[in-house]
Every structure is written in structure tokens, then in C-alpha cells.
Amino acid sequence: MSLNPLPSRRGLGRRGILAALPGLLAAPAVLAQGAWPNRPVRVVVPWPPGGTADIVARIFFAAVARHAGQAFVIENRSGATGTIGAANVAQAAPDGYTVLHSSTGLSLDSVLFTNLPYLAQRDLVPVFRTITVPQIVLAHPSLAAQNAAELVALAKRAPGTIDAASAGNGSVQHLALELFAREAGISVNHIPYRGGAPAYTDLLAGRVKLYFGNANGPGAYLREGKLHGLAHTGRGRLAAFPEIAPLSDTVPGFETYEWNGVFLPKGTPEAIVARLNALLNAVLADAEVADKLREQELLAEPNMPQDFAAFFQQQSTRWQGFVREANIRLD
DSSP: OBOOSOOOOOSOOHHHHHHHHHHHHTOHHHHTTTSSOSSOEEEEESSOTTSHHHHHHHHHHHHHHHHHTSOEEEEEOOOGGGHHHHHHHHTSOSSSSEEEEEEGGGGGHHHHOSSOSOOHHHHEEEEEEEEEEEEEEEEOTTSSOSSHHHHHHHHHHSTTOOEEEESSTTSHHHHHHHHHHHHHTOOOEEEEOSSHHHHHHHHHHTSSOEEEEETTSOHHHHHTTSSEEEEESSSSOOSSOTTSOBGGGTSTTOBOEEEEEEEEETTOOHHHHHHHHHHHHHHTTOHHHHHHHHHTTOBOOOOOHHHHHHHHHHHHHHHHHHHHHHTOOOO
16 A cells, blocks of 8 residues: 655745745735744644654754744644644644644544544644655564564464554554554554654663654664664665665555644634745755755655645545544544
């Protein structure tokens, strides 16, 4: 089952966006909003510090602050698989001073949970997709598997004996694990955590044996032999880990990615949406930001609000279809 995060490019390409930035950043309609931002902006990350969404938010918004001449303050509001932070932003004043930087799980809230105080597709406005990144199937060295084929064989010999972590119920790490188990015809024990950082803690200690970790996280652990990389969920070979084969070599067609993106509350003036999008696109031309993203296998491309909205809808449709088909419920 392929979940391609990179549909055909729409809107402006990199050159077009960068050429248009001066006008976007100084458009009269934007300046009419009181030269937004004219005070600090709160950026809510609905996951704990140290995870991908937190790291990416800090990379992007530190640079956005330099471009805007105003502080963008990261606030981690984790819990309930990202829904606490998302609800906080969805219910905030639509004035541009409360921003959400969330991830793949946001596209699944409406099918995984009941009685939420918001609906992402109704109450949040997509502004900009910051990154996409494949996962690496990480194993503690005590697990008797050196690659994906051996993992599948081990799981079939001893069904239900492998404890596998995720960054939380409904996270892409959870759903990639469920999809892998379904497509490979195996059974593993899902152990949810409150984010990627605590999942790594128990994986490194051997309390769990498997984790679909985002490719930007485990470099040092792999180089030091503290973890083994059995496969990755993208295409071809990863520049940073060319020795790790794609999971699709073992499970044909398998492909999953984490994505991160920026949202504002519904009702935020279009001029502010355009201004924030322009600032985030401008960040992509920052050499320091580009280097940090490249070092961590994080793919970032210029995009406009309508591009991200179409992508968000595509991902929501595909993942929600899988959740319904697999009958996954969290409450």
C-alpha cells in the first residue's frame, strides 16, 4: 500500500516562489493587518520536546523570527495523541498569534477519536507543509533479525512476542506499524508512548524491541551500534543510510512518511495566512536551515496554502481509508 507524500507539484515552483517573496512579504493587504506580527507569536507543538515535530518547528520558526523581526515562541502541549494541542489552536482567536505545527496524526483525528472539541478539516487552515520524512524500522540489538525479511520470519515463528513502540496511538509510527503487520501477515504487540523521545528511551534500554522511527532521529544510535536499521519506508536508498534497504523490497508497494505542517485557526484573515506562508517559504532559502534539514533526511519544498490544503486532504483520505478498513479505534 503506497502512501506517497509527494503528489505532482502545484502552484509556484522554488524559483517562482522565491522571486515572488518580496511582493508577498510586503503586500499592502498584509501590512493592513497592523504589520503582523507586531508582538510575539505562540507556536503550539502538540508533542513533547525532542520529537520530529518539535525539532522541525524550532528550525523553521527560529529562522521565521529573524525574517519577521518578532519572536515565535514554541510551546509544547502534548497529550492525547496531539489532540490537546490541536484543540488549543482550533479554539484560539483567529488573529495570527496562535499557530499550530503538527504532523500526520492530525489528518486522522476525526476517525480515531469521538467527541473531539474540533475537527481539523473544519476548524484549522493549512498554511505550509514544512517537511516529509520516511521512517526507519529500528530494532534493539537483542532482536534476532538483521533485515526486514528476517523480522517477518521471526514474527511468523513466534506471533505476538515482539513488543513494538510508537510515538502514540494514531501517530504515523503506530499506523505504519499496523500497516506493516497487516501487509506482511504478522502479529506484534503495539506499545504507545507520549511521543518519539520516550519511545527511544525504552527502545535503547531494550524494554521494547522495534520502532518505526523517523529517519532524522536515529543516526548516532545506528552508527554506535545501539540500534539496528532493518529497513526504511521510503523509496530507493537514503543518502545518510545507503546500507538500509527500502521495506518495499520485502513488502511490495509499502511506503509511508511522516509529514509536518503549519496551521492557523479558521477565520484567520487571508492576508495573515499569506504572510506566514511567505515567511516560511523564505526560510527555505536560508542556507543554515537547508543544511540542518538535509543532514537529517528531512525533505522540504516550496508550497502555497492551496498546495498544502490539497496534500492534507489527500493524506487524510488515504490514512482514514486504512483506519476504517483495519477497524482501528482508540476510544
